[in-house]
Amino acid sequence: xxxxxxxxxxxxxxxxxxxxxxxxxxxxxxxxxxxxxxxxxxxxxxxxxxxxxxxxxxxxxxxxxxxxxxxxxxxxxxxxxxxxxxxxxxxxxxxxxxxxxxxxxxxxxxxxxxxxxxxxxxxxxxxxxxxxxxxxxxxxxxxxxxxxxxxxxxxxxxxxxxxxxxxxxxxxxxxxxxxxxxxxxxxxxxxxxxxxxxxxxxxxxxxxxxxxxxxxxxxxxxxxxxxxxxxxxxxxxxxxxxxxxxxxxxxxxxxxxxxxxxxxxxxxxxxxxxxxxxxxxxxxxxxxxxxxxxxxxxxxxxxxxxxxxxxxxxxxxxxxxxxxxxxxxxxxxxxxxxxxxxxxxxxxxxxxxxxxxxxxxxxxxxxxxxxxxxxxxxxxxxxxxxxxxxxxxxxxxxxxxxxxxxxxxxxxxxxxxxxxxxxxxxxxxxxxxxxxxxxxxxxxxxxxxxxxxxxxxxxxxxxxxxxxxxxxxxxxxxxxxxxxxxxxxxxxxxxxxxxxxxxxxxxxxxxxxxxxxxxxxxxxxxxxxxxxxxxxxxxxxxxxxxxxxxxxxxxxxxxx
Amino acid sequence: xxxxxxxxxxxxxxxxxxxxxxxxxxxxxxxxxxxxxxxxxxxxxxxxxxxxxxxxxxxxxxxxxxxxxxxxxxxxxxxxxxxxxxxxxxxxxxxxxxxxxxxxxxxxxxxxxxxxxxxxxxxxxxxxxxxxxxxxxxxxxxxxxxxxxxxxxxxxxxxxxxxxxxxxxxxxxxxxxxxxxxxxxxxxxxxxxxxxxxxxxxxxxxxxxxxxxxxxxxxxxxxxxxxxxxxxxxxxxxxxxxxxxxxxxxxxxxxxxxxxxxxxxxxxxxxxxxxxxxxxxxxxxxxxxxxxxxxxxxxxxxxxxxxx
Numbered sequence: 001x002x003x004x005x006x007x008x009x010x011x012x013x014x015x016x017x018x019x020x021x022x023x024x025x026x027x028x029x030x031x032x033x034x035x036x037x038x039x040x041x042x043x044x045x046x047x048x049x050x051x052x053x054x055x056x057x058x059x060x061x062x063x064x065x066x067x068x069x070x071x072x073x074x075x076x077x078x079x080x081x082x083x084x085x086x087x088x089x090x091x092x093x094x095x096x097x098x099x100x101x102x103x104x105x106x107x108x109x110x111x112x113x114x115x116x117x118x119x120x121x122x123x124x125x126x127x128x129x130x131x132x133x134x135x136x137x138x139x140x141x142x143x144x145x146x147x148x149x150x151x152x153x154x155x156x157x158x159x160x161x162x163x164x165x166x167x168x169x170x171x172x173x174x175x176x177x178x179x180x181x182x183x184x185x186x187x188x189x190x191x192x193x194x195x196x197x198x199x200x201x202x203x204x205x206x207x208x209x210x211x212x213x214x215x216x217x218x219x220x221x222x223x224x225x226x227x228x229x230x231x232x233x234x235x236x237x238x239x240x241x242x243x244x245x246x247x248x249x250x251x252x253x254x255x256x257x258x259x260x261x262x263x264x265x266x267x268x269x270x271x272x273x274x275x276x277x278x279x280x281x282x283x284x285x286x287x288x289x290x291x292x293x294x295x296x297x298x299x300x301x302x303x304x305x306x307x308x309x310x311x312x313x314x315x316x317x318x319x320x321x322x323x324x325x326x327x328x329x330x331x332x333x334x335x336x337x338x339x340x341x342x343x344x345x346x347x348x349x350x351x352x353x354x355x356x357x358x359x360x361x362x363x364x365x366x367x368x369x370x371x372x373x374x375x376x377x378x379x380x381x382x383x384x385x386x387x388x389x390x391x392x393x394x395x396x397x398x399x400x401x402x403x404x405x406x407x408x409x410x411x412x413x414x415x416x417x418x419x420x421x422x423x424x425x426x427x428x429x430x431x432x433x434x435x436x437x438x439x440x441x442x443x444x445x446x447x448x449x450x451x452x453x454x455x456x457x458x459x460x461x462x463x464x465x466x467x468x469x470x471x472x473x474x475x476x477x478x479x480x481x482x483x484x485x486x487x488x489x490x491x492x493x494x495x496x497x498x499x500x501x502x503x504x505x506x507x508x509x510x511x512x513x514x515x516x517x518x519x520x521x522x523x524x525x526x527x528x529x530x531x532x533x534x535x536x537x538x539x540x541x542x543x544x545x546x547x548x549x550x551x552x553x554x555x556x557x558x559x560x
Numbered sequence: 561x562x563x564x565x566x567x568x569x570x571x572x573x574x575x576x577x578x579x580x581x582x583x584x585x586x587x588x589x590x591x592x593x594x595x596x597x598x599x600x601x602x603x604x605x606x607x608x609x610x611x612x613x614x615x616x617x618x619x620x621x622x623x624x625x626x627x628x629x630x631x632x633x634x635x636x637x638x639x640x641x642x643x644x645x646x647x648x649x650x651x652x653x654x655x656x657x658x659x660x661x662x663x664x665x666x667x668x669x670x671x672x673x674x675x676x677x678x679x680x681x682x683x684x685x686x687x688x689x690x691x692x693x694x695x696x697x698x699x700x701x702x703x704x705x706x707x708x709x710x711x712x713x714x715x716x717x718x719x720x721x722x723x724x725x726x727x728x729x730x731x732x733x734x735x736x737x738x739x740x741x742x743x744x745x746x747x748x749x750x751x752x753x754x755x756x757x758x759x760x761x762x763x764x765x766x767x768x769x770x771x772x773x774x775x776x777x778x779x780x781x782x783x784x785x786x787x788x789x790x791x792x793x794x795x796x797x798x799x800x801x802x803x804x805x806x807x808x809x810x811x812x813x814x815x816x817x818x819x820x821x822x823x824x825x826x827x828x829x830x831x832x833x834x835x836x837x838x839x840x841x842x843x844x845x846x847x848x849x850x851x852x853x854x855x856x857x858x859x860x861x862x863x864x865x866x867x868x
Contacts, residue, residue: 072826074643082599154611156599171607247645247653248818272726275826279725279816286717286724408829439600440592440831458601483601 060255065268066290066542066559068552069280072248072273076241077222077230078213079148080155085213087271090253090554091131091235092216093261095122095141095208100314100549102369102464104205107261108136108217108236110191112208117200117504122208124191128260130219131240138193140236142185144218146170151177157214160207160462165196200502202509203465210548211462238264238555248273264555287539290559291552294535297410300354306537312356315550316464317532318365320473321403321418322457325488325525326449333524334394337379339454340527341387342425345380348417349530356535360528363520364469367549370510371466375517376528384425391426400430405456406442407435418454443483457484457526464549466513470497473526474516488525564859572848577630583840584626587833594618594831598642616642616834629837638838641827647838651820658819660731661812662804664739669746669804670797674790676747677754681789682781684759692755696748708741708814725816738815742808746800753796757789795854802850806843 073084081088095109106112110123128136147153149161151171161167165184170177184196197204208215217236222229231244238261239253251271255264274280277295284292285305294302294310302310321339323330330336345359358366362375378386391397401422405415415433423431436442445451461468473485474493493516500512520526534550546556595612598604604612613619617628632639638647676696680689699707715737716724727734761767762785770780808821816822820839827835 074641074645080643151607152611154608154615156604156608158608159603159605162605171605173607247650248823249653273818274725274816275822276813276816279814282712282717283724283726283816286720288724288726437590438592438829438831440590440594440596442592443596443601444592462602483596483603 060263060265060267061558062267064266064559065270066266066557067270067272067288068291068554069274069277069283069289069293070251070271071275073245073251075156075230076233076245077155077226078216078233078235079144079153079157079218080230081213082156085211086551086554087241087251087253088213088216088233088235089210089551090237090239090269091233091241092213092237093128093235094210094212094216095124096205098206098209098464098549100367100547102367104209107210109208112205114204114504117202117204117502118197120195120197120204121188122193122195125260126191128236129258130217130221130236131234131256132219132221133258134219134221134234135190136217136219136236137190138187139190140217140219141215142181142187142193143220143223144216145185145214146181147218147223148214149182150180155214157212160212160214163197163199163201163204165198167198199498200504201467202503202506203463203467203501206463206465206467209463211551238262239269262555265558269554269557281537284537284539290539290541291545291557292537294537295410296353296414299352299356299535302535302537303354303356309538309540309542311536311538311545311547313534313536313547313550314365314367315460315532315534316365316367316462316468317458317460317534317550318360318363318469318528319530319532320360320457320459320486321527321529322446322451322455322484323487323526324449324451324453324455327452329398332394333522334390335397336524336527338387338391338394338426339422340376340379340524341381341383341390343418343421343527343529344382344384344425345529346382348414348421352413352417353530353533356533358531358533360531363473363517363526363528364466364513365461365464365531368461368464368466368469369506370513372514372517375514376521376524379521379524380528387425388427397426397428400432401428402453403431403433403455404442404445404451404453405433405435406439408438411435411456415456446484447482449487454527455484457486458532459484460532466510466517467497467501470513470516474520486526488523490519490523490525493519561859565856568852568855572852575848576844579844580630580633580837580841581626583844584629584837585622587836588622588625590831590833592831594833595642612642616640633841638841639834641832641835647835650823650835651839651842654818654820654823657727657817658805658808658812658821661735661739661742661808661817661819662801664732664735665742665746665804666797666801668739669743669750669800670793672743673747673750674754674793677751677793678758678781678786678789680751681755681758682762684755689755692751696751700745700748704741704744704810705814707744708738708811711737711741712814725814727817738808738811738817741815742804742811746797746804749800750793750797754789754793757792758785761785761789795858798854798857799851802847805846 068086070086071083073081073087075081076084076087078088078092093108095107096112097105097107108125108128110125112120112122114120124136124138130136145161148155149158149167149170164182166182169179170182186194188194219234222234228244232241238256238259240256241251241253245251250273253269255267272289277293278298280289280292281294281298283289323336325331349355349357349359361380362372364371403415403419405411412435419431419433422428436445442456446455459469459472474489475497476482476489496512496516496519500509500516503509503512536545536552538545541559542557543560544558546553595609595618596604617625629639640646641650676692680692683689712724715721722737723729723734767780767785770784808819809825812819812821813825824836824839827839
């Protein structure tokens with residue numbers, strides 16, 4: 001995380017990189033009211049089932065509470081938040097909700113439908129209100145999206161709306177925009193609005209899911225005092241905030257009594273600020289905090305300290321080893337294959353992650369539906385003999401190799417291990433690691449292609465579609481830029497991704513994404529290393545820690 | 561005397577401008593765009609980056625950025641961080657914790673340090689003296705985070721005597737352990753300084769005369785030795801208070817105390833330049849003011865200092 005991401009960073013989880021920053025904004029989390037029932041496949045346009053308040057709606061246990069460790073958030077407004085991810089997850093309900101297996105259900109939306117994947121009709125459930133009692137209407141979404149997208153506001157999550165027709169008008173390359181509303185958004189009636197995209201995108205319903213906080217609704221009251229809203233958001237979710245956040249004070253959320261979805265199981269959630277994740281861990285040992293994200297440096301001790309109170313959640317994150325293909329030494333695919341096959345992912349996993357991670361065998365994490373098993377094939381399998389042969393066949397290696405990663409995120413051991421494996425198994429004598437001062441420096445030298453060797457690369461998807469990970473890494477500008485993506489972005493892969501995006505039918509989309517992965521396996525522009533897990537430890541008080549896409553579902557947590 | 565004070569204040573201003581410029585230049589010389597790094601590995605849209613860069617004048621030359629900032633400081637405005645929050649407001653809520661922590665540490669340092677120094681000075685060469693000498697060497701050679709983390713685990717987690725982290729339980733319980741960790745270094749210095757002064761005093765003619773007059777030990781030590789030996793110790797202690805206020809970064813981080821040091825700690829990690837500069841500047845000011853007061857106070861006590 002935060003790496004600024006704090007948010008999540010704090011949560012730290014990332015095995016790779018979790019810095020507050022990095023994570024911030026990365027993973028996906030909870031807030032869903034319908035998780036249990038309806039599991040139609042991830043399909044655009046399914047109008048889902050029953051929803052709110054079905055099955056095990058048991059209501060809120062009065063007086064119950066738990067404490068979560070977090071880091072000081074900057075902005076709480078979901079359109080701007082980078083580090084208030086968890087709090088916003090608890091205070092808002094997204095339009096759709098995606099479970100860890102990629103199943104999409106409707107949450108605040110009654111249905112999300114399209115015939116051509118370009119124009120989408122979103123129908124809201126009726127009877128929903130914001131925490132101030134104001135009804136949630138189609139206008140609430142349109143207003144919020146326009147505000148988030150409006151360039152001069154410079155809200156951090158603006159990019160989540162970039163596909164909507166009219167986004168460019170609100171974000172001209174020079175000068176001030178002349179309009180304040182996107183032409184692609186139309187309110188049909190109180191509970192219906194349409195969204196026109198600038199290109200077909202069958203993955204749109206997944207983009208409306210929980211982690212895309214830039215797509216949350218805002219009440220009219222928010223616009224009268226945006227600064228106040230930033231300190232005390234008024235959401236449509238299971239928990240509400242009753243007092244504005246003050247610097248470094250706990251954020252206390254209480255169950256919203258008129259919530260139209262499945263009510264929160266626990267009445268009060270306290271988000272307690274920690275600067276240092278290892279202090280939070282120590283405080284969890286003493287029983288003073290109930291839910292704490294575990295950073296990579298603590299995984300091994302967490303196994304013994306917490307036993308079955310260590311939760312290892314499948315996450316939409318994947319760690320790669322980036323390759324500086326601007327350096328001609330890396331242009332031969334056999335060299336790239338050799339590096340990949342020289343690294344024993346299993347032994348690194350045991351040594352560094354206590355065996356809790358999963359070595360990657362494809363180019364997207366398994367929580368993204370349709371991710372092929374073993375797309376990478378033998379190239380991601382440890383075989384030092386073959387690796388050496390490949391390198392020799394490619395003409396051997398000249399010079400040194402320096403592996404670069406951002407410092408301060410607990411990644412040192414991992415990258416040292418990569419370096420050792422490459423040195424030993426490929427016989428390259430001079431393999432070193434270099435940590436940059438922080439993420440900002442890393443981002444700059446990566447963007448400027450000033451890196452002379454393999455480098456840190458990871459992605460935590462905000463919505464679990466192969467689209468998210470593949471676009472971020474292999475389409476120029478596809479993730480809004482290229483901070484740590486693949487330097488080599490084959491045209492063939494880009495074409496296949498575009499074809500996949502255009503499908504309304506998820507099965508067809510998946511076929512094309514899988515074809516793109518097959519091409520990636522042939523060319524190996526970047527090396528898949530690990531599927532990430534987000535890990536949490538809890539106090540004995542927590543009796544259930546349900547999660548979705550790696551992050552806890554705050555409203556579903558029960559306590560004793 | 562007025563001239564001396566004026567000159568001292570003028571020096572203070574020059575040092576202030578020099579030091580803050582260096583801090584400012586260092587922070588803004590850091591590699592990497594602070595705005596682009598706001599969101600970590602998730603890039604911000606180009607228009608957002610451009611808008612924020614313009615809003616915070618990040619494309620201006622260093623000198624004009626610094627000038628804008630400096631004139632702001634003289635208007636009492638330390639600027640805002642990159643999310644638009646006022647740096648002085650962010651600091652305001654944190655001063656009380658830091659001040660309480662530093663004062664607690666300071667009292668521990670002065671009382672225990674001076675006490676140990678007095679005893680070992682009076683018993684020079686004895687077992688207690690050796691024990692104190694050895695103890696202070698050992699303790700001041702252990703890195704502060706080791707002391708802090710170890711004591712946190714033992715006293716907080718394993719034995720449960722004190723809270724592990726945070727300030728919820730209030731003063732003194734929540735502050736004692738962090739303050740003790742913070743006081744460790746100053747304590748060693750104070751005790752050695754005190755010991756030296758006491759030894760000097762005890763050997764001096766006037767003390768010998770007092771003994772010869774048959775005064776009680778309590779009176780000789782309590783009134784005469786302590787008063788004279790205490791002056792250098794108090795001078796040191798006053799300046800050390802400035803260090804303590806600024807030096808709490810590691811301790812506040814480890815014990816999760818919501819103070820100024822913790823703010824600086826996370827600001828550096830998050831590349832929040834304006835916060836780093838703001839906090840450092842406040843600390844520089846405090847330190848400069850304390851040293852100026854000490855100098856002025858000393859010059860009042862000893863007119864020779866004024867004359868140089």
